[in-house]
Amino acid sequence: MPDVTREVRFDTVHGPSLVAQATVSPTTLTLGVEEEFLLADPRTGRVVPAAREIRERAAGPGADRLVFELTQFQLESNTAVHTSLRDLHGDLLEMRRAAAGAAASIGLALVACGTALDGNPGVPPLSPCPRYQAMLREFGAIMDGQGVCGCHVHVGIADREEALRVSNHLRPWLPVLQALAANSPIADGRDTGYASWRAPMMGRWPSAEPPPFFRSVEHYESLVAGMLAGGTILDRGMIYWMVRPSDHVPTLEIRAADVCPTAGETVLLAGLVRGLAETALHDVRAGVPAPEVEDTLLRAAYWRAARDGVDGEALDLLAGDRVCGNRVPAWRLVDRLLDHVRPVLEENGDWTPLTDQIERLRRSGSGAARQRAAYARRGRLCDVAELLMAQTAASCWA
Template identity: 90%
Template sequence: MPDVTREVQFDATHGPSLVAQAPVSSATLTLGVEEEFLLADPRTGRVVPAARTIRERAAGPGADRLVFELTQFQLESNSAVHTGLHDLHGDLLDMRRAAARAAASAGLALLACGTALDGNAGVPPLSSCPRYQDMLREFGAIMDCQGVCGCHIHVGIADREEAVQVSNHLRPWLPILQALAANSPIADGRDTGYASWRALMMGRWPSAEPPPFFRSAEHYESLVNGMLAGGTILDRGMIYWLVRPSDHVPTLEIRAADVCPTAAETVLLAGLVRGLAETALREVRAGAPAPEVEDTLLRAAYWRAARDGVDGDALDLLGGAGFSGAGVSGGRVPAWRLVDRLLEHVRPVLEENGDWTPLTDQLERLRRSGSGAARQRAAYARRGLLHDVAELLTAQTTASCWA
């Protein structure tokens, strides 16, 4: 199997290629990141329920922030709180490497991938948490084939009212964030036809969708209480909206993305999310209204993002005319066109924070290399072997490639 502790320098066909130190950010909003990973046989890509063993073996920086997830073949990492993107990258890489070294010591690989390559039929082996057994009893076959891996970005917004208003402003951008991070085209031993099969798997849960347009924090709470009363969620931890105010830390949590192939791509996603959140917070404080995109169109755009990723088309929710015209759709456009529009939207904030150059450099490398989904498909297409995809994912997961 590949040496999972080495630094991997990807060429233009396989991903980012430059290791460099980014400037310290002067951003006012803090960042934290949760990443979910698979434990798998490096030869077949088949998931292996070894989380407890790997967690016990993990050592070194960041190892104490590796925790269990839904299934016994997953691990989650929880970053510290950061303001600088370079520091965030180092933290994420420490945790990935600690988990990968522990996995390698057991003959396994740590994979930053949204779905199990070789399938995961039936109810997965669940972690020893009574809550997961309650979920299985209540939701039945929705639990089949679960154990998908996402990336959750926390942005420090403590005021609940401001958090739900920022959520409103972020709604139209959720699909393009998913497109950028799409990293789960292979599942059950085949190409699913979707850049993010994880998005489709998560969408089976009643609350796993773009959030509603909230009139206020009180409106948010009334909807949550209604879901609890109806049994569509068992507890507040099952609020799987793609953006939600966190219930345990003073943040707004953005949950739209697959786990990213590299720590650098996670930092790219986190930097763009913070740029959007800071821009939105300024708009909220200035009294600017959020675009009221129709729920049906927003779900359609999210489906398109899951299908095509950033390498295909996207649904233009804002009609190509900025933020005027609630619910207007401009039809299908190349996804990268919306990435460019997102960049222009957040550019003032990114330039003030010192994040513009490192993020645009990283985006350009991603544009050249293709998304995580595209790289998986290229590896699979060479010989039709899951081994080749698993080898790529193993190398990418611990690659140091932040610029």
């Protein structure tokens, strides 16, 4: 079959819409990535509400795709739509460097980290958006200390029924993705004991959890309608499930990870997400049922992933055809994920660059481990901030 080119539009309430032409092959899903960043004083690691000034100063390729986030000390970047991981990497770097350069021009740093190093007590300075004020009125102290940063990967699946079935297949792998991308051990001026403190902070929102097992589109819509009716969410943008079909673009959005320290690690995450989605899509079309992991065990596995990251233990949710909950080394589940997606990664030409990146991560340590090592040397947040600044705009890709 020939490749099909179609127009894909990414819209955001925070900034200008982006229209990109994507060449969609019959076997390779398109990718788009959203990254959230902190703006901080490089000497202290303290967040600074300067998003508007930095966005105005940003120049160069990708600068127009930097948009506002929940707080005034955050920026978000939205990539174009890609099929090539190398092109995705270049796009991510362009936006990181544009934002980092603008921040440096006023003495600040762009920081790819899931949480504010020196804390963020009370209600953060919110971006000037009526929606955020409504969230503050409705949810009160849940807003205290918010301003956490994640990485969201969109894969191009236009059919809503297929997207929800793919979501069912992805559920057991979400904790592995979180463990691999954990990048927020330091918050409020101390080591929290979690590889990802962003995960429990984000988990305070009522809908921020692994997605349910969806029986149909009608089931999905009934759950959303119930959350809206009960005030659990104010609008569909507050569906914070770790996998959700987009309401604005023909994609499935995977939201299980911290923002990654380097663009190369973001591409690793995106490539693994696409591999999982393509493998799941093949299974859906072949009639292979998704494993029905219990919600309680899935939440427990996600908590363990946030606590230990990839450097500790993980809950093994699947042993053959059985659902279980045994604790195993987290890297063992990463290796199992790689085995699971290897056929589609090899078909797409992604196997070698992604496994090279995995080996680089094994050698250098996870984002959380690197932060902890920087902090342990002298117990100073400025050392962690310096590390994060250096990583954020650095190139690191096979």
